Amino acid sequence: MGSVRWAFRCGSWMPSRSEWLHAARRVQPEEKERIGRFAFARDAKSAMAGRLLMRRFICEKMQLPWSEIRLERSPRGKPYLANPPEVTTAALGPDEAYWPWSFNVSHQGEYAVLAAQQGLQVGVDVMKTSATPGSSSVSEFFRVMTRHLTTREWSVIRSSDSERQRLAAFYRHWALKESFAKAVGTGLWGFDLQRVEFHLCPEALAEGRAIRRTKMHLDDEANEEWVFEESLLDADHHVAVAIGPPVAPGAGPLASSLPPPSPFTLLSFSDLISLAE
Numbered sequence: 036m037g038s039v040r041w042a043f044r045c046g047s048w049m050p051s052r053s054e055w056l057h058a059a060r061r062v063q064p065e066e067k068e069r070i071g072r073f074a075f076a077r078d079a080k081s082a083m084a085g086r087l088l089m090r091r092f093i094c095e096k097m098q099l100p101w102s103e104i105r106l107e108r109s110p111r112g113k114p115y116l117a118n119p120p121e122v123t124t125a126a127l128g129p130d131e132a133y134w135p136w137s138f139n140v141s142h143q144g145e146y147a148v149l150a151a152q153q154g155l156q157v158g159v160d161v162m163k164t165s166a167t168p169g170s171s172s173v174s175e176f177f178r179v180m181t182r183h184l185t186t187r188e189w190s191v192i193r194s195s196d197s198e199r200q201r202l203a204a205f206y207r208h209w210a211l212k213e214s215f216a217k218a219v220g221t222g223l224w225g226f227d228l229q230r231v232e233f234h235l236c237p238e239a240l241a242e243g244r245a246i247r248r249t250k251m252h253l254d255d256e257a258n259e260e261w262v263f264e265e266s267l268l269d270a271d272h273h274v275a276v277a278i279g280p281p282v283a284p285g286a287g288p289l290a291s292s293l294p295p296p297s298p299f300t301l302l303s304f305s306d307l308i309s310l311a312e
């Protein structure tokens with residue numbers, strides 16, 4: 036029951052021109068063109084890192100040569116592998132089954148991350164917990180975001196002692212919601228975020244350790260089909276991974292039977308491209 040959690044620190048990645056060209060030659064032409072249209076180098080680097088993470092993952096874990104990987108997007112923008120390799124099940128025992136991989140990437144703040152899971156739906160979201168995009172203050176930011184969280188979630192956020200902790204609590208909820216919306220593939224704006232409510236576990240998040248104790252309520256009912264992994268990449272970056280039932284019934288394990296979660300492994304640029312021809 037395979038599982039992958041990788042992170043790349045794209046914020047401190049300062050590629051030389053030749054390194055950037057090297058990377059650009061290793062993604063599909065339409066992605067290279069899309070990345071080339073970003074106005075800010077920061078956004079281009081994050082998007083490039085996301086593509087390289089996916090390709091490295093497919094090459095290593097799905098055993099498809101780099102040059103044969105063809106990534107496409109669903110109508111709502113979720114990338115998927117259009118040409119998964121044929122899997123030979125001859126080596127499997129009578130009670131073993133092959134479960135297809137799901138994967139998803141996220142990039143925000145200093146990091147790009149990839150989460151992949153065999154046999155189960157997966158969505159990931161990384162959030163920099165110290166920013167208030169588009170707003171001049173935390174209270175103004177919370178006002179703009181009011182309708183996306185439930186009354187209970189806001190009361191948990193507002194019960195934190197300091198502004199910094201309130202912002203971190205907000206992003207903890209936000210990343211959980213977004214990881215779910217990304218796992219089911221709708222993205223944020225195709226889904227009423229009030230339908231999911233998170234009941235955070237009281238345990239504080241820590242670097243280098245993932246926990247899976249927060250619970251989701253869907254349409255006011257406690258949901259046991261989905262599990263959520265949470266961890267900190269560093270003091271300012273929170274990641275949530277949503278793991279849900281198999282895409283097709285019976286085509287994977289139960290999310291509740293997973294082995295204990297592992298933290299994200301930090302990859303270097305050389306790691307990202309080492310399997311590229």
Ligand SMILES: CC(C)(COP(=O)(O)OP(=O)(O)OC[C@H]1O[C@@H](n2cnc3c(N)ncnc32)[C@H](O)[C@@H]1OP(=O)(O)O)[C@@H](O)C(=O)NCCC(=O)NCCS
Pocket residue numbers: 081082085086111112113114139140141142143159160161168209213216217218219220221222223224
């Ligand atoms: C696109 C969306 C799925 C995620 O957007 P995001 O939070 O900006 O971005 P993330 O870094 O978490 O994820 C982006 C990656 O998710 C993947 N993705 C795109 N659409 C997706 C979808 N419908 N479902 C799952 N994954 C998707 C892509 O790989 C994308 O990266 P790429 O386009 O460079 O390949 C969508 O939910 C959205 O539009 N969000 C808006 C975010 C926002 O306004 N946030 C407010 C700040 S608090």
